[in-house]
Amino acid sequence: MPIKVGDRVPNATFRIMTAEGPKPKTSDEVFKGKKVALFGMPGAFTGGCHAKHMPTVVQNLDALKAKGVDTVAVTTVNDPFVLAAWQKAIGSDKVELLGDGNIEFAKAIGLTFEGTAIGLGTRSQRYSMLVDDGVVKILNVEQPAKFEVSGGDTLLKQL
Amino acid sequence: MPIKVGDRLPNTTFYVMTPDGPKPKTVDEIFKGKKIVLFGVPGAFTPTCHRNHLPGFIQNAGAIKAKGVDQIAVTSVNDVFVMDAWKNASGADGKIDLFLADGNGDFAKGVGLDVDSTGIGRGIRSRRYSMIVDDGVVKTINVEESAGKAEVSGADNLMTQL
Numbered sequence: 001m002p003i004k005v006g007d008r009v010p011n012a013t014f015r016i017m018t019a020e021g022p023k024p025k026t027s028d029e030v031f032k033g034k035k036v037a038l039f040g041m042p043g044a045f046t047g048g049c050h051a052k053h054m055p056t057v058v059q060n061l062d063a064l065k066a067k068g069v070d071t072v073a074v075t076t077v078n079d080p081f082v083l084a085a086w087q088k089a090i091g092s093d094k095v096e097l098l099g100d101g102n103i104e105f106a107k108a109i110g111l112t113f114e115g116t117a118i119g120l121g122t123r124s125q126r127y128s129m130l131v132d133d134g135v136v137k138i139l140n141v142e143q144p145a146k147f148e149v150s151g152g153d154t155l156l157k158q159l
Numbered sequence: 160m161p162i163k164v165g166d167r168l169p170n171t172t173f174y175v176m177t178p179d180g181p182k183p184k185t186v187d188e189i190f191k192g193k194k195i196v197l198f199g200v201p202g203a204f205t206p207t208c209h210r211n212h213l214p215g216f217i218q219n220a221g222a223i224k225a226k227g228v229d230q231i232a233v234t235s236v237n238d239v240f241v242m243d244a245w246k247n248a249s250g251a252d253g254k255i256d257l258f259l260a261d262g263n264g265d266f267a268k269g270v271g272l273d274v275d276s277t278g279i280g281r282g283i284r285s286r287r288y289s290m291i292v293d294d295g296v297v298k299t300i301n302v303e304e305s306a307g308k309a310e311v312s313g314a315d316n317l318m319t320q321l
Contacts, residue, residue: 015280022280045240047180079281081204082241085248101280118181119174119262120238121282 002110002141008134010108014075014098017084027105030098031134034070037155038131040111040124044078044086044097052147053126058092060152067159069130071096072152077103077123100124111141128155161271166297169269173259174239176246181239186266189257190295193229196317197259198289199272201306202281203237203245208309212287213249215314220254223314226321228291232257236264236273236284261285272302289317 003009014025030036039057041049054074061072073096076083083097098105106112106124115123126142128150138158140149162168170186189195198216200208213233216223220231232255235242239260245251246258259266267273267285276284287303289312299320303312310316 013280024280043238043240045244046238047240050240078241079202079205081202081206081209082237085204085244089244099280102277102282115238116263118239119172119183119260121263 003136003139005136005139007136009131009136010105012100012105012108014105015080015101016096016098017080017087022080022099025098027134030071030073031131033133035068035133036071036073036131037064037069037152038098038129039072039074039150039152040106040127040129041074041076042113042115042123042126043120044076044082045089046120048126048145048147049076050086050089053151054090054095056151056153057095058090058152060156061092061094063156064152064159067156069159073098075100075105075124077101077106077121113144126150128152130155130159161302162297162300164297164300167295168292168297169266171261171265171269173234173261173266175257175259176239176243181260184259187295189232189259190292192294194227194294195230195232195257195292196223196228196289197232197234197292198287198312198317199267199285200233200235200287201274201276201284203235203241204248207287207307208235209245209249212309212313213251213255215309217249217251217254219314219318222318223321226318228321230256232259234259234261234266234285236261236267236282238262274306287312289313291317291320
């Protein structure tokens with residue numbers, strides 16, 4: 001049931017932090033007519049996400065955009081206040097952070113996992129995708145607890 | 160159904176950040192034999208929690224402990240990584256002793272102070288409150304009516320109750 005190449009991304013509403021506070025952003029507003037490199041991660045500030053995955057996104061952001069990607073985005077099941085703090089911590093405001101606080105997007109694409117055993121509740125799996133005008137063109141889903149296929153460097157090579 | 164004075168806290172499990180990474184810690188392990196001031200917040204980094212509620216406890220930490228309180232703890236339905244980042248960002252280290260991550264909302268539900276914040280994209284969260292807990296039993300509890308305020312649940316009010 002998870003989303004696959006060729007599928008359209010589902011309709012969901014993210015929450016992002018803006019200068020005026022949290023605002024909703026629909027998947028149409030994110031994906032319509034654009035080429036988006038989207039990275040899903042289990043959680044802001046968490047070990048693998050913060051120390052390993054996010055750096056590969058930040059480091060490859062310019063190169064991804066040079067290859068025609070319009071938006072480089074990361075989505076996690078966190079609220080926009082936590083994401084605003086994380087934005088400061090990652091040192092780049094060019095990565096767009098899409099809050100999926102109600103797990104709406106992660107559930108709709110069938111890429112959640114249960115982090116209840118470590119007190120995280122239901123979260124997004126780790127993955128990278130290239131979405132073109134709402135259609136999934138590339139998808140790399142990471143095996144649990146690993147970090148091999150979902151980095152920014154790998155996606156760059158696949159473009 | 161919310162917890163009241165005289166009740167014992169439910170024995171749920173929090174997560175705390177240690178030098179060796181996240182570790183579980185039960186309510187019994189934390190509260191047994193101690194006088195602890197516990198305040199609950201809707202969310203790490205959220206405006207009222209970050210600018211009003213938490214700072215009040217940081218500023219009054221010394222005075223609160225001078226009145227016989229062993230530890231000051233804060234809990235929120237956030238994971239242990241976010242709570243640790245919040246601790247570092249707030250300068251709370253050394254003042255607030257325990258940042259208790261209630262990532263699954265078990266404690267908030269267990270004390271009947273959970274609230275459905277799905278409408279604003281936050282899932283199940285804790286209400287805003289403060290408590291004085293002695294050896295696991297609630298001695299005083301102040302539940303804030305409106306999440307955007309930190310009046311009855313703030314440090315100033317709690318100090319008058321010690």
